[in-house]
Amino acid sequence: MxxxxxxxxxxxxxxxxxxxxxxxxxxxxxxxxxxxxxxxxxxxxxxxxxxxxxxxxxxxxxxxxxxxxxxxxxxxxxxxxxxxxxxxxxxxxxxxxxxxxxxxxxxxxxxxxxxxxxxxxxxxxxxxxxxxxxxxxxxxxxxxxxxxxxxxxRDRTFRDMGPAAGTAIGSGPSETLDARVxxxxxxxxxxxxxxxxxxxxxxxxxxxxxxxxxxxxxxxATLPPQLNRPWKRFRLFRTESDAIAAKAWLEFLKKGVAITIPAKSKVSLLIDLEDYLCAYPELKWSGGAGSKISLGWTEALRDPASDDKRHGNVTAESRFLGPSDEIIVDGGANRSWHPLWWRCGCYVQLEIETGAEALTLNGITFFETRYPLSVESRWQTPDAELERVLAISRRTLEMCLHETYVDCPYYEQLMYVGDTRLQCLLTYALTTDTRPPRNALALYDSSRVNPSGIVACAHPNNGGQLIPPFALWWVAMVYDLARWRGQPDFIRERLPGVRAVLDLFHQHVDADGVLRGLEGWNFFDWTFQPGGVPAGGEPGGRNAGLQAHWALVLGYVVELETYAGEPELAARYRRWQREAQQALMSTFWNEKRGLLADDAKHTSYSEQVQCLALLAGVFTAKQRARVWKGIETGSDLLRSSCYFAHYFFEASLAAGRSDLFFARLAPWRQGVQEGFRTTPETFGQTRSDCHAWSAHPLYHYLTGVVGIQPGGFGFETVTIAPQLGELKSASGELAHPLGTIRVKVWQTKGKLTAEIELPQGLRGVFRAGGKTKPLRAGKQKITALA
Structure with missing residues (x-):
């Protein structure tokens, strides 16, 4: 054991x-x-x-x-x-x-x-x-x-599927088992x-x-064993088997009732798993010498005419395309096989061609595998479609959390820092288990042993790649853990790495106080082109997004050093922060537009820059109002992808603009309508159907709409500031180290009523309608202006 x-x-x-x-x-x-x-x-x-x-x-x-x-x-x-x-x-x-x-x-x-x-x-x-x-x-x-x-x-051989459409890349090879040897x-x-x-x-x-x-x-090992649980949900989407009835196939799938396929026949079975699944399939068989078995996986079926992915609107003619494992049968009794690494998707295609001997399938089991995440938090909304958005957000996190966080299960399976920060935040909101975030933080810390000295963009990684802005997001991840869970000893272990990263970045600050782009891929968001790099984001360039990012993270580190009992270092980073904020405004602020330009020549503007600057606190009240107006009305602003929408949501909810949060949820709602079972890499014809960097709506629902947030480091106090927006009511139970925080809130005739229960030992404040009221442990009911 x-x-x-x-x-x-x-x-x-x-x-x-x-x-x-x-x-x-x-x-x-x-x-x-x-x-x-x-x-x-x-x-x-x-x-x-x-x-x-x-x-x-x-x-x-x-x-x-x-x-x-x-x-x-x-x-x-x-x-x-x-x-x-x-x-x-x-x-x-x-x-x-x-x-x-x-x-x-x-x-x-x-x-x-x-x-x-x-x-x-x-x-x-x-x-x-x-x-x-x-x-x-x-x-x-x-x-x-x-x-x-x-x-x-020597019975297993391997095939690199390569980057062909619909096949996995980066996740390892497909297998062929020659049972004859x-x-x-x-x-x-x-x-x-x-x-x-x-x-x-x-x-x-x-x-x-x-x-x-x-x-x-x-x-x-820092993590417990991965989940290893038989999957019980199946639907026969399509069968091509004249000799065997659909009912027999269902009994085979659900109950393990053996099924015999006649000699010299072909069978094709398309199984709908009724959700996204990462699993080790185990197939058992007897007899059937010379038979060939193929087991393939895909995230979505394809339109037979356009080859586009289809989710909820699939038809009997929809096409399967995906990587497959193969078995060449030897004819022996009680044989079994499972792949060396797990497979994933929403559909499985089982194809069999028998030779001169009948083949008996004794059973197939899909052992679901993922990190055994215990979701302690709960949530409820009267909006059924929104409820579905929240459900697929949770499933996406589960499918993208294994021995490390992964960007996606079907493709690269890499732990990218930009993605992982959002995954960790959602983890904190759902469970008190901090082992996956701690594991990620420590691995990233050790990734600094590379020629650049900064955190690698994805780690572990047998290739290696640098996205300098992601190193700053790692610093933000250290801040997030301190804020949500405290753990000062672990934080102190990470601070030398934090300081080293900041020192390396500071070497690229020019005489005007502007952070120049570091060597590497200065990816910011996919909506920037080419390659997700904004104007001025090339190595040696000047970009407002990088500058706002720098100022934001310096503010985090000021708080971290104060928390760690290092006031001298906090003062140093506070000075750097002020210089970064001043340089941001003097170089990129366009008074006529009332916005920050992307580049020093003021040739382009983006929502991403404004959001980071808002979070970094660089604007006066008057400037803030102009920026929000520009965000809402600027027709030429580059907009955030589903990944960077996290920071748009953060800025909107911090400003009390839940209306913008609900309006921007439209692509997630559309995804639900189209039949997505997880949140994707991009909306529309996406590469990856399951990508955790877009699973953050659940985090924002709990922390922004229901409004439960840490009131300080270590979550020693709580701030509850609900923003129902278009909803009449909302409720949530958020996991806390001392117990469960329960909030139920509803609005009627301009008044907001909240029923709140805090665990023993926790206190906090309730904010709504411009008023702040103290909260104590136990149950309490509060009425305020909406």
Whole structure:
């Protein structure tokens, strides 16, 4: 059983707990085991260790692999890993085992996909590592110490689907399983062809002062096991199977009732999963020698004429297009297969062509996989369409949260900073579990070990890419965690990185106080062209969005340093902030337009710049009014994408303009009407149907419409300022470390009535109609002007 370590391993082992504690050592009592050097970079192998215990033995096994593994004990699957990390944070999983006296077999399926690996998969030197804690078990089980063997598994081959329309890119290859060459029973350690595993390097949990050689610096997994739950929702969208009735297929899908496909026949089954799903499919079969099985996934079906994606308006003629895995059947009994990595989408196509022998399908199970997010918050709105927008926002976050946050499950599966900041904010609003945000913040921090010294735009990443503005959003993420959850010790660990990033940016501030564009891709928002870079955003250029972003983040750091007890540093950044604000106004403010221009020559204007400047607090009251008028009436303003709409919503709700929030929700409402099950990368003919950077309406509903916000760092107080806008009522329950904050608010005849319940130990204020009223723990009812 997987266990999450809350303290270092080997705490109760005398040789470590006495003269030389574990934390003072640098090397584990185990080595990596590796395949032969002549193996190609792309391989799959089973590693086994057979050992005997004379007494009942309880211990913990610490396991990892490069690139990944699945672990079996005495033929039973017990877990997978390693949690996705990087070279300085190579995670290992820990398993509590209870071994009865007798012979045992530990087997790991390990793979390294080399050039075909997912973009987010980092590798140093492929291999496998396993280390128990008890010395008597180290000799019997530890890799590099005990007699480990390996068996090449040559039954899987891999296909890079490439960037063809409708297929996944960056998420890894599709598989072909040739069951005719499978070494069946390898997970039990049986079969022929096992060879002695080679010994690799040591397992290190510290840095060797005399060496800079790349090593796996082992750290305990920070996250619990991923969800592994059978999916129960299916609808037969289309069947092409004369010999088998639709009812039989449904019983096969929902109840696991076996179904036999006659010899020399073809079957095509299109399954609607009735929601977006990330899952490991497991297919079981018997017989059918020579049959071919294909299992494909897609986010949406396509119009047969235009090839456009279709969601709610699909027809029987709609076309399937997506990556697929294939199986060549050997004819044996009780066979099974699941892919090495999860698949995703809304539709699954199962195609079968049998040979001279009938094929029996014994069952198919889709094991939903994602981070086991416990959604503690609740919400309700009388607007059914808005309720659906909020529901798909939640589902999008769930589908984009795994071992890391991901931008999208179907394509890159990368943890981009700009996306992740919004995902973390929604996480804070839905749960008190901060493990995913902390994991993201720490990984980004370690990504600074690159030639630029700033945070990488997406990490972990086996390629590497720099979007300098995203480094500033990482600083904002540190601020967000401090504001929502406090955790001062963790924040102090991040502050050296925050300061380093700001120092590097400050080197690019010119004599006029303007931040010049850094080297790299200065992506801001996709509505800027070309490539999402605004006018003046090129390296060395001057852009108001970058300047407003700089001023905004400096304000965050002033508060962070004050919170951390560093008034001198706070004063330094306050000075930088004032200089940045002054330079923003003197360089980019156009008095005639009453707006900030994008560039120093005042050739273009955008909504994005105004929103960041509003949030940065650079305007006087008179200027603010003019800016809002310009945002509402400016026909030439470039508008925000569904990603940057987050900052438009933030600025609008901060100004009490919930009317603008509700008006701008129109594309999300349209998406619901079109049948989207998640929020997309862009509206219209989008590439990715499931993209968490557009899932923020749920965050804004809870924090802006219902109006529940932290009143200060650590959420030690609460501010409740509802803005119902066009709604007659709204309610929400927001997760808080002390309990649940409950708010129900409605408006009648110009009056706002709120029923509020705060958990014990929490106090705050209620704001509405220009008035502020104190809030105490417990239940209370407040009436104010709407």
């Amino acid at each position: 997987r266990v999450t370590l809350t303290s270092p391993p080997f705490q109760n082992v005398p040789c470590y707990s006495a003269s030389e504690p574990w934390k003072a050592t640098s090397q584990w009592p185990a080595l990596w085991v590796v395949p032969p050097e002549e193996w190609h970079k792309l391989w799959v192998a089973a590693f086994r260790c057979q050992f005997r215990t004379t007494n009942r033995t309880r211990d913990r096994l610490h396991v990892t692999a490069d690139e990944r593994y699945e672990l079996y004990l005495d033929g039973q699957w017990i877990g997978r890993g390693a949690q996705r990390g990087d070279k300085s944070q190579w995670f290992y999983e820990s398993y509590a085992v209870d071994l009865k006296p007798g012979l045992h077999t530990l087997v790991a399926c390990v793979w390294a996909l080399g050039p075909l690996a997912p973009w987010a998969q980092v590798s140093i030197r492929p291999g496998f590592f396993c280390c128990p804690e008890k010395p008597e078990l180290v000799a019997k089980v530890a890799t590099g110490v005990a007699p480990w063997e390996l068996l090449p598994l 499978t070494s069946w029973g390898w997970e039990r350690g049986v079969g022929e062809g096992w060879i002695v595993a080679g010994k690799g390097g040591g397992g290190y949990h510290g840095f060797q002062a005399h060496s800079t050689r790349p090593e796996h610096w082992l750290k305990p």
